[in-house]
Amino acid sequence: MYNPQLNQHGELTHLLTTEGLPAPILRQILDRARNYANAAERDEKKHTTLAGKSVFNLFFENSTRTRTTFEIAAKRLSADVISLNIGASSTAKGETLLDTIHNLEAMGADMFVVRHAESGAPFLIARHVQPNVHVVNAGDGRHAHPTQALLDMYTIRHYKGEFNNLRVAIVGDILHSRVARSQIHALTTLGCPEVRVIAPKTLLPTGVEQLGVHVFHDMEAGLKDVDVVIMLRLQNERMSGALLPSAAEYFKSYGLSPDKLAHAKPDAIVMHPGPMNRGIEIDSTVADGSQSVILPQVTFGIAVRMAVMAILAENKQ
Amino acid sequence: MYNPQLNQHGELTHLLTTEGLPAPILRQILDRARNYANAAERDEKKHTTLAGKSVFNLFFENSTRTRTTFEIAAKRLSADVISLNIGASSTAKGETLLDTIHNLEAMGADMFVVRHAESGAPFLIARHVQPNVHVVNAGDGRHAHPTQALLDMYTIRHYKGEFNNLRVAIVGDILHSRVARSQIHALTTLGCPEVRVIAPKTLLPTGVEQLGVHVFHDMEAGLKDVDVVIMLRLQNERMSGALLPSAAEYFKSYGLSPDKLAHAKPDAIVMHPGPMNRGIEIDSTVADGSQSVILPQVTFGIAVRMAVMAILAENKQ
Amino acid sequence: MYNPQLNQHGELTHLLTTEGLPAPILRQILDRARNYANAAERDEKKHTTLAGKSVFNLFFENSTRTRTTFEIAAKRLSADVISLNIGASSTAKGETLLDTIHNLEAMGADMFVVRHAESGAPFLIARHVQPNVHVVNAGDGRHAHPTQALLDMYTIRHYKGEFNNLRVAIVGDILHSRVARSQIHALTTLGCPEVRVIAPKTLLPTGVEQLGVHVFHDMEAGLKDVDVVIMLRLQNERMSGALLPSAAEYFKSYGLSPDKLAHAKPDAIVMHPGPMNRGIEIDSTVADGSQSVILPQVTFGIAVRMAVMAILAENKQ
Structure with a gap:
């Protein structure tokens, strides 16, 4: 059965919804998160897992709190983080959602963290990105978080x-x-x-x-x-x-x-x-x-988001 | 002939306009950009060229897209990047443009990326900064980009x-x-x-x-x-x-x-x-x-902006 | 006499006001700042003092200039810096100030830089944070800066x-x-x-x-x-x-x-x-x-803020 979050080897390439996600994948994320949580307990908060990678926070719907948790998680993994308040940007200039995404991809994005008021928007994005680009749903409409x-x-x-x-x-x-x-x-x-x-x-x-x-x-x-x-x-x-x-x-x-x-x-x-x-x-x-x-x-939330990003970065579509 | 973008050795110290820029300088930028583009192709996106340097994005005119490309370019060169939406800041408090610039310079700015609705604003800034500070025009009025x-x-x-x-x-x-x-x-x-x-x-x-x-x-x-x-x-x-x-x-x-x-x-x-x-x-x-x-x-735009910043950082006024 | 800025060893754990701060502490900050200022003169702007630490800029009252100086200071010390415009965020959602603080603390904050229109707000925060978390007052009401x-x-x-x-x-x-x-x-x-x-x-x-x-x-x-x-x-x-x-x-x-x-x-x-x-x-x-x-x-202001953050990070409540 086709699952838009998994590649042909059954590995996680996007995190869009918990629906249909196999239990081993859920446990893989929780286990990895435990490593990060334990390291943070020992005051080892910073890792180099995403060094040289570019993570884009695309918040079409405003949420300082959630955006902050993803920003911290990505920085703790040493990624370059770009946070865009997209509502105020290109969409105002009449550019389509996919044009915006393809442009950011062309700038060298490795991961998109997407919050959107419309259910399904992160799925649409995941369907259209390059095989080496990953999408994390940070909340879409009434659908999933x-x-x-x-x-x-x-x-x-x-x-x-x-x-x-x-x-x-x-x-x-x-x-x-x-x-x-x-x-x-x-x-x-x-x-x-x-x-x-x-x-x-x-x-x-x-x-x-x-x-x-x-x-x-x-x-x-x-x-x-x-x-x-x-x-x-x-x-x-x-x-x-x-x-x-x-x-x-x-x-x-x-x-x-x-x-x-x-x-x-x-x-x-x-x-x-x-x-x-x-x-x-x-x-x-x-x-x-x-x-x-x-x-x-809240504390575990940082570790879990680090785990999700780290796992995604290992897998290709 | 005096060229406000070149020092006495004919090297690029500001990038303000393509008008009057000698062909060898243009080619130097394109050649350097090719190195960065090729490295990115090999997934070597991050460089240490501007490590320890502070790049200020001064967008007096809003442009998320262009600001983002410069932010990415500077971060890929390991610079500390500070993005200021100046419209909403000191100018609202009645401070003059040059007071704002001199203040940021005093904070240790090494480079200003300037977008301004008025033609010539980046030239004015370039004329007043210290010899070790560089200005990149990110679009001024109807004049140059x-x-x-x-x-x-x-x-x-x-x-x-x-x-x-x-x-x-x-x-x-x-x-x-x-x-x-x-x-x-x-x-x-x-x-x-x-x-x-x-x-x-x-x-x-x-x-x-x-x-x-x-x-x-x-x-x-x-x-x-x-x-x-x-x-x-x-x-x-x-x-x-x-x-x-x-x-x-x-x-x-x-x-x-x-x-x-x-x-x-x-x-x-x-x-x-x-x-x-x-x-x-x-x-x-x-x-x-x-x-x-x-x-x-768009992809080449990141490499070109990296090249411009890297070249400027090597030259003094 | 109880001083909310000092721990039991008389060391600085928060910087809230200059009132009641002993002269040796003031001189310690000025001396440390001189080291950073001298290093910057030698073009050694970047230090690793706060590498792996998370500094949160909490500006409940807007001030691009002051926020920028703290952001630069923290980045020069290699901290991860998160700047939050709190006015537009959780307080709008009805969350109390202390809930916001405790949440950010749970995300792994090591230091809060706080500007607030109400006198005493940074003191309130300092009283409620964990022993390993530090507060810097970046201006509260008419009270202190x-x-x-x-x-x-x-x-x-x-x-x-x-x-x-x-x-x-x-x-x-x-x-x-x-x-x-x-x-x-x-x-x-x-x-x-x-x-x-x-x-x-x-x-x-x-x-x-x-x-x-x-x-x-x-x-x-x-x-x-x-x-x-x-x-x-x-x-x-x-x-x-x-x-x-x-x-x-x-x-x-x-x-x-x-x-x-x-x-x-x-x-x-x-x-x-x-x-x-x-x-x-x-x-x-x-x-x-x-x-x-x-x-x-302005130049000395960066060095002084670096000194304050560096000293605080060494001391526990």
Whole structure:
């Protein structure tokens, strides 16, 4: 079966989505990331893996935080990093997306890190680049955000060991979340036997059960005996209007407070992709509490992005 | 004769314009660029030529694409690169251009890459910097864009060999084009016997013949038997109003379509400085066709900018 | 006495203000800066002191000039530098300042260079970072701008030797100036016997004499026999309205013209933090004259910022 992320030897040449990515590839990334994380612990942050390579950060949709993590990851691998705010550039001059890409390729790009408001844009780019050029999806529309999902998998494995006896709950705006989609695919592939989603009906995509998840509309039932609680960020624009009554109402029903968390296993970990809306989707007591692994997620995120870039650079289409 | 770009030994200390630049200097740049281009082909992109040097990109006029090419070129030479969007900075605080320059010089700048909406601004800067500081004009008003012209010369020489038996046509908005001016001077100096310009009367400067070019208003006649076709970008703001009836009308008369290109020699190459307006000055069939060398231009542009910076760094005023 | 900038061994771990900083620490910074300045004179600009370290420029208040000096200083020490315009980023998404800091810390930050419109923000950050993370205040509200004051001390010592027989006048908008506050503290600590401030009453803070300065409202008397004249920048927004009659009126009374400067010692030096408003707080004849050391200040500023970063990196909380 054709997989646009793998070459004919089954090696990773682009990272576009966790959907359809074989478990050995996921584990290869997590294992490589562990090497980088361990080295950083020993204060060996800098590596020469991408010395002489040019990494282009193409953020058609603004995100300082994610762009920064990729910039740091690439610099720690000694790449030359060029960050372009493409919205303000050539597209304004009427150049097509592919013309922009081909131009940057002609400048000697080795890797594109792409965030785009339209689902599928990184796939389109990956289809058209030269065999020695790699594409990393840094978030496309509502579709996928694979490096976020991978750093979440890293975090879960770090604290909980293997996936095959874990119960994981994802809470919040599943409908609009590319993070949730990528997490569900990764968890399923890695053998997690029970993935739950907890959300009001208005924030769930129709047919979400077909992804292999169990649907809950109530926190008490949904969090019961889970090992991992993944909170999603509630976008400001959802907090009023048709989908939700109000932020206060949302917090009351779906905000993670200590009493709701008490239904999970006592050693359950709490995760969040950031940035957090304290008091809306998560209570500060929980966010800063002993079960929170939200800041380690960020640290692992650098190691995971380094691992992805390092692996891609080894493989040709 | 005094040349503000050369020192007393006749060596290049600033690159401000192709006008008045001796042929041996032009060839020195092209030859050095070939070394860098060949090294890049062997995947040796990174050099230490400018290690420890500070290159400042001063873009008083916004241009992500050109700024990016200089940033890449400087980083490939291992320089520290600082990119400043000056419009938004000190000039807003009422500081004069020369105060800004002297301040950056005092910070240890070794080279300024300057783009400015006013013709002559890089010359003013070059006149006031210290003897060990170099200025590269990255486009000033309607005046000059020497690195673009040099990369075009590189491209022509790469595909066509020497200049002394070539017929070159430059097509489009000659009136507002600093690129066209710089190309004409470079082609003439390098011994090209026949340079043609093809444009409607409203897009030609008065007295353009004095630059040594042949003027055509008709594509069929102008492209007849040429070896090289250089298309110019039509700025959006020209496409309506007094100078041109409409974009569609322009394409009909001056857009490069396969049937118009058929009047050129069968092995003629097609060039464009980018970004292209497909369907306005150039047809997609031609832009993506076998005679197009538009993407190689971009690749050569990195090598040419590296060559310019490397040569400048060797010479003192 | 607890000093938030020093560790238990009395070593510098953050640079937040010159207030309360012991003279040996100030001298340590100036001495280290001299090494870097001397090396730069020998064209040895690049050092490996911070190789593998990550320096984050966090400018919550925009300042291209100051940000650039820190960026250059960090790059000359071989650090990886990430510059964030935080105003446009996470704070817009509702994340708290400390959440942003903790996230960047989790990404492996070794040093934060912080500019913030609110006085005290860098102190808040310094109180919450890990023991191996350092904070440099690059200007907070009206409170402090210690690296500017330190480069001014460097400049004075460079031209005038020791501080214990100097008369220094600071002229202009003392009321709103964090630079003036930091200069006064540094001068006093370094043993300068006479610090004067010269300003209209509307631009002086109440009780300024308690800082140990002599107050003058008249330039002739205030500049009489001083060794050093430090002009302050007059912010545009002060030039009209309640505090000042007009820019022209201000220049007449407090602008540094050659005839006013004649009251200082014949070998007095003239300083300005930049960017200058020529013709408002300083006459061009003086700014460009033989007594001006305004551009050397900029050069020394790079060395001083390198020294601060290098010293901080050696010390743990």
